Amino acid sequence: MDKVFIEGLEVDTVIGAYDWERGIRQCLRLDLTFGWDIRPAAADDLLDKALDYAAVAAVIDRFAQAARFELVETFAERLAAELMETFGIPWMRLRVTKPGVHPRARGMGVEIERSSS
Template sequence: MDRVTLRGLRVRGNHGVFEHEREEGQTFVVDLALGLDTAPAAATDDLTRTVHYGELAEEVAAVVAGEPVDLIETLAQRIADTCLAHTLVEEVEVTVHKPEAPIALPFDDVTVTITRRRA
């Protein structure tokens, strides 16, 4: 299976269990690795035979900027569902970064990574 990746999509969202996270929001970073067969697109040089990653990025950004959730696990699942709604995508790995997580100690990042496949 071939992979199309998108790394470092930065979007402001209001996710988290604490009230200040919901009110003030914070930046989330999303990485995607899409599993699909790119051979038909490569053979024909036809964008309609692959995933338009620009459009997908906008769809994922809308999910992150949209309805708040408590957990980034839930956010990652919603993003995976959005990616799998594209019929050519057979598998997706989603990593959601929460670099501004409310942790009192110094840290670089908090991430959740999930992998989902078409049933």
């Protein structure tokens, strides 16, 4: 299986369980890997046969702008479902890092893998 990835995409969203977090936007860093057959796009050198990174990033941005979750786990699960449905992605891995959660860690978060089968 071929893989397409987006690494280190930063989005601002409302995320957190504490009252003070509910009134601010915080940065999440996303690392995504998608199972995707690149051969049709490569054969004809056509964007419409590829997984369009810009279109994926635009959906992620819209999702993050509208999201209001307490848990990073919920953000990850719902975003994965949205991307798989929107683009027909058969498999993906999503890592969501919330920087600044702990003073001795660069970030904390979750990593999930989902498939359509």
